[in-house]
Amino acid sequence: MEELFVYALLYSEGFDVWPLYVDKLDRLFMEDMENEAYLTLEGMAPKEAVLHTLSIMEGSSFDTEYFGKILMRSLLRIYEDTDIAVFAGKMYSLWNKLPRDTGREEPFLTLCYADDCLSYHDEAQCRKLYEKAMRYYDQTMDLRRETQWRLQ
Numbered sequence: 001m002e003e004l005f006v007y008a009l010l011y012s013e014g015f016d017v018w019p020l021y022v023d024k025l026d027r028l029f030m031e032d033m034e035n036e037a038y039l040t041l042e043g044m045a046p047k048e049a050v051l052h053t054l055s056i057m058e059g060s061s062f063d064t065e066y067f068g069k070i071l072m073r074s075l076l077r078i079y080e081d082t083d084i085a086v087f088a089g090k091m092y093s094l095w096n097k098l099p100r101d102t103g104r105e106e107p108f109l110t111l112c113y114a115d116d117c118l119s120y121h122d123e124a125q126c127r128k129l130y131e132k133a134m135r136y137y138d139q140t141m142d143l144r145r146e147t148q149w150r151l152q
Contacts, residue, residue: 001056001062002063002066002070003070004021004025004053005053005056005062006074007020007024008021008057009057009071009094009097009098010094011050012051012094012097013094014090015078015090021046021049021050025038025041025042026042029041037056041053058099064102064105068107068137072107072133072134072135072136075091075130075134076134079130079131079134084118084123088114088115088126088130091114091115091130092111092112092115094111095108095111095112106136107132107133107136107137110129110132110133114126114129114130114133117129
């Protein structure tokens with residue numbers, strides 16, 4: 001479900017990920033045809049499905065680490081092909097749609113304030129903050145590998 005949440009967030013910000021959303025929903029539904037939520041979503045129009053998915057996300061517990069990895073990886077791809085001002089403008093809005101507890105944690109919290117740097121024309125700092133957030137899980141994976149190596 002975490003991937004569906006990511007695609008719903010991205011679609012809600014105007015990114016063209018609807019085919020990814022539909023593909024993931026179809027796979028989830030095929031794995032669990034008795035799931036009422038999937039069945040309901042399958043019958044909805046895009047905007048309606050996305051809003052419903054976001055409301056499900058708000059009210060459910062989910063694997064924030066897995067969600068974060070997918071979101072940050074997706075954002076990195078979008079970031080590389082998008083004007084920084086456009087990207088930054090959408091990130092605060094995306095952050096506002098995250099469940100409150102999730103939005104208070106890194107790397108998600110960065111999406112709330114990184115665009116502030118653009119108001120005083122510091123594009124380099126803005127990019128640095130976003131890039132650090134989008135590579136957050138790469139860093140934690142490296143740290144885990146290093147810790148495991150030291151413990152052996």
